[in-house]
Amino acid sequence: MTTTLAELVQRRPSRADARRNYDSLIAAARQSFAEMGTEAPLEEIARRADVGIATLYRNFPTREALVESVYLEEVQAVCNAAGEVDHLEPWEALLAWLRRFVTYVGTKRVLVEGLNRDSNTFKACRLGLYEAGAPLLSRAQAAGLVRPDVAIDDVVRLVAGIAGIGSTTEEQRDRILGIALDGLKRAA
Amino acid sequence: MTTTLAELVQRRPSRADARRNYDSLIAAARQSFAEMGTEAPLEEIARRADVGIATLYRNFPTREALVESVYLEEVQAVCNAAGEVDHLEPWEALLAWLRRFVTYVGTKRVLVEGLNRDSNTFKACRLGLYEAGAPLLSRAQAAGLVRPDVAIDDVVRLVAGIAGIGSTTEEQRDRILGIALDGLKRAA
DNA sequence: CATATAAGTGGAGGGTTCCTCCGTTTAGCG
DNA sequence: CGCTAAACGGAGGAACCCTCCACTTATATG
Incomplete structure (x- = not known):
């Protein structure tokens, strides 16, 4: 039973600051992947999003999760x-x-x-x-x-x-x- | 002017031991790439070839060279x-x-x-x-x-x-x- | 055969990236 | 306002990349 697109709605953080960070990370990842491919360093993506590396991992446990x-x-x-x-x-x-x-x-x-x-x-x-x-x-x-x-x-x-x-x-x-x-x- | 296949004959080492190591590296790389893709760790490839990491680099200056x-x-x-x-x-x-x-x-x-x-x-x-x-x-x-x-x-x-x-x-x-x-x- | 030497060796160490821990901070609810 | 769960991030250790340099060895030559 494969999930559908609609079922993949991301669980976004409830706090306002965390939601802002989540959006920043997505934007930074999109830009970095476009420039460097999906192997772009995660620390660079965190830097561009203006968050710490642990914040990136908290939102996206693996690189694959971020790519997805x-x-x-x-x-x-x-x-x-x-x-x-x-x-x-x-x-x-x-x-x-x-x-x-x-x-x-x-x-x-x-x-x-x-x-x-x-x-x-x-x-x-x-x-x-x-x-x-x-x-x-x-x-x-x-x-x-x-x-x-x-x-x-x-x-x-x-x-x-x-x-x-x-x-x-x-x-x-x-x-x-x-x-x-x-x-x-x-x-x- | 693009080189042809025939012009890409690899320069293999002249000493017998070095030639053996070169062949071991190619075989180990082929196997590792098949299992893990072309991002397989070079240290693992060197280990499988029974050579040191510097020997791998001496024969293939970059990962790309080995892949090629x-x-x-x-x-x-x-x-x-x-x-x-x-x-x-x-x-x-x-x-x-x-x-x-x-x-x-x-x-x-x-x-x-x-x-x-x-x-x-x-x-x-x-x-x-x-x-x-x-x-x-x-x-x-x-x-x-x-x-x-x-x-x-x-x-x-x-x-x-x-x-x-x-x-x-x-x-x-x-x-x-x-x-x-x-x-x-x-x-x- | 002995010797000289150029070819060839690899582990250590430093840099980069990944990933987790844990003390600290902060948003939001009652 | 006080409390607390949510959220923060830098340090540190592991993995991988890459180079240095002291050491080893294959081979050509006399």
């Missing part, structure tokens, strides 16, 4: 993007969301590094992505534009794999995504 | 596999090599983690993979089975992206590879 919290926020943004393409034609809507996904992931290092992690949180995030994209895929399949034997989880994982390609150019990534998406189309 | 040496060996194996499918029909040959690639990468953690690194060595390794796979792609294109607007580097990067998908099953990876490869086929 930052990751959760980013995934929410991608899931929300699915609602912004509803007005497009079925294939165009699916395409737009997947391209949005790849482009967004390309600018969020914590997303690239989180796509393949194995934990309950990351599993739940993948489920959230599946749920966000499933209506778009179904619409395109109902319109006869996408082969009916393809499931949303395969699509998301395929696109995630492409999003995770490093040391490449935007142009190449677009070409590769185009090839892959051509594989989605219904056979003529 | 192990990676080189693994890439050679993939490139060689291209010569083992020549007897197959054009499409089957390309398919077999790409599947071999994905399967092999899936069992070699250092390969997964190296596919997207950015250094001269890794670039050269990618070139090596392109060269190995190019004849197979050309044959399939000449046979009219693969769209002519696809280049080998895009194919390798696409398949590498799929190979790098973590936290998934063999079945799912096969399905995803199938979708992507369908995108390679010549439009009907």
Whole structure:
């Protein structure tokens, strides 16, 4: 039984000062991960948040917990993007969301590094992505534009794999995504 | 001017004992990276190789250098596999090599983690993979089975992206590879 | 074979990062 | 206001990285 995105609401501290510190830590972590990857020194993150190292550990017992919290926020943004393409034609809507996904992931290092992690949180995030994209895929399949034997989880994982390609150019990534998406189309 | 695979022949020590230590280090690193990823502690690798930490550093000035040496060996194996499918029909040959690639990468953690690194060595390794796979792609294109607007580097990067998908099953990876490869086929 | 020497050795020590302890401080409730 | 649970953070120890330097050894040469 995998938890859903909604069930991963973070338990935030009750005291006002502690809540401020929690938010500072998340902001500092997001910035540091973006600059240095998810291996950024925790003492640096605590320094940027203007808190002591023990405060960081009290809020996030492990580095993984901190990464997950930052990751959760980013995934929410991608899931929300699915609602912004509803007005497009079925294939165009699916395409737009997947391209949005790849482009967004390309600018969020914590997303690239989180796509393949194995934990309950990351599993739940993948489920959230599946749920966000499933209506778009179904619409395109109902319109006869996408082969009916393809499931949303395969699509998301395929696109995630492409999003995770490093040391490449935007142009190449677009070409590769185009090839892959051509594989989605219904056979003529 | 990117160096080729052939130009990356490692300078091995001249003394017999040092050569033995070098080989021990490579073997220990391969094993440790496979178990723990490319972040395995260097002191552990030295311990497994039965050498002191300074000996490890003398042979491999940085962790990256050690990773690259192990990676080189693994890439050679993939490139060689291209010569083992020549007897197959054009499409089957390309398919077999790409599947071999994905399967092999899936069992070699250092390969997964190296596919997207950015250094001269890794670039050269990618070139090596392109060269190995190019004849197979050309044959399939000449046979009219693969769209002519696809280049080998895009194919390798696409398949590498799929190979790098973590936290998934063999079945799912096969399905995803199938979708992507369908995108390679010549439009009907 | 003996010798010289360049090649090669590794543990200690210092720096960085991770993680926990525990005395101290502070927010918020009755 | 007083009390106390929540929250604070720096010190210290462990793990890992990296270099120094005294010591060892393989090998070429006479």
